[in-house]
Amino acid sequence: MSEAPALYLSGSASFEDTPVFSGLDLKVAAGRWTCLLGSSGVGKSTILKLFAGLAxxxxFKGQLGAEGMSLDGSVALMAQDDLLMPWLTALENVLLGARLRGDKPDTMRALGVLERVGLSEKAGQKPAELSGGQRQRVALARTLMEDRPIVLLDEPFSALDAKTRAQMQDLACELLAGRTVLLVTHDPAEAARLGHQIILMTEESTQAITPPQSDAPRAATDPDVLRAQGDMLALLCAETPD
Structure with a gap:
């Protein structure tokens, strides 16, 4: 894997003449987890799609890129929808990237990643046979298989129960250490646990939130985590119309 770069995006975006965001100036730290927090509709997912080249x-009018590196071939994206191929098994979905690139699939590594997300016994099952949370874990395993310096995650743990969510957060932090990770979330608790850099995005601006100073992933019961979570929730509520 190449050394993970910093990311930058500045400018405005619209969809079918409807503004998505304007005057945005976003900088994502190299080799760290940046959590992009905000209400629905402010353009968080659009930012991920722009970095992934899928928008x-x-x-979009402005500039975006990775410092010292082309975005082409450097990005792994986990979208909001799991995007699993219904005719493929869980294992085959995890290996889909290699298959599309014409690379030799590393089946043993894929099985190992499925085991880490708790789905080794589901490797031969197709998406229709899996629950929503299991499908999301397969999509996470597929993303973790991609050895990319830049990883974009769009609500990757949203379909999981609280216990599994914490476990998958811990696993993602472990396996994506040293990568530049941009995580879109609606959950202040998640941002407080995982973020080295936390950015609150509203329709008008972005605001940097000071994260807890301990290493991520942080304990959910850590007083600094709870304090940061409360501060972020208060800011989000202040932005929500009555």
Missing amino acids: DQVD
């Missing part, structure tokens, strides 16, 4: 229908 053809979005009219």
Whole structure:
């Protein structure tokens, strides 16, 4: 894997003449987890799609990129929807990236990643046979298989129960250490646990939130985590119309 770069995006975006965001100036720290927090509709997912090169229908005016590196071939994206191929097994879905690139699939590594997400016994099952949370874990395993310096995660733990969510957060922190991770979330608790850099995005601006100073992933019961979570929730509530 190449050394993980910092990311930058500045400018405005619209979709079918409807503004998505404007005057945005976003900087994502190299080799760290940046949590992008905000209400629905402020453009968080659009930012991920722009970095991933998957926003053809979005009219973006500005600059974006990775410092010292092309974004092409450097990005792994986990979208909000699991995007599993229904005719493939869980294992085959995890290996899909290699298959599409024409690379030799590393089946043993894929089985190992499925085991780490708690789905080794589901390797031969197709998406229709899996629960929503299990499908999301397969999508996470597929993302973890991609050895990319930049990882974009769009609500990757949203379908999981509280215990499994904490376990998958811990696993992602372990396996994505040293990568530049941009995580979109609606959950202040998640941002407080995982973020080295936390950015609150509203329709008008972005605001840097000071994260707890301990290493991530942090204990959910840590007083600094609870304090940061409360501060972020208060800011989000202040931005929500009555």
